[in-house]
Amino acid sequence: MEALCPQCHQAMQWVKGHYHCEACHRDYRQLAECPECRQPLQELKACGAVDYLCQNGHGLISKKRVLFSYVPWVEGE
């Protein structure tokens, strides 16, 4: 799945734990939110796949339904 820059909507590169937009020279990190309650989802990593779990009672959220957004990445966070 491609990550698109929230500023210029170009595909971003994955660099060392964050996304980098070459066009804007900015770094972003990905936020996964529950489509039901808009709360951050917990990432469960298993066997190379990632599952998303809502901790507010919506259970596992299919990756297709997860709302992804991108916020500026700050080194050290």
Ligand SMILES: [Zn+2]
């Ligand atoms: Zn950009």
Ligand SMILES: [Zn+2]
């Ligand atoms: Zn939820």
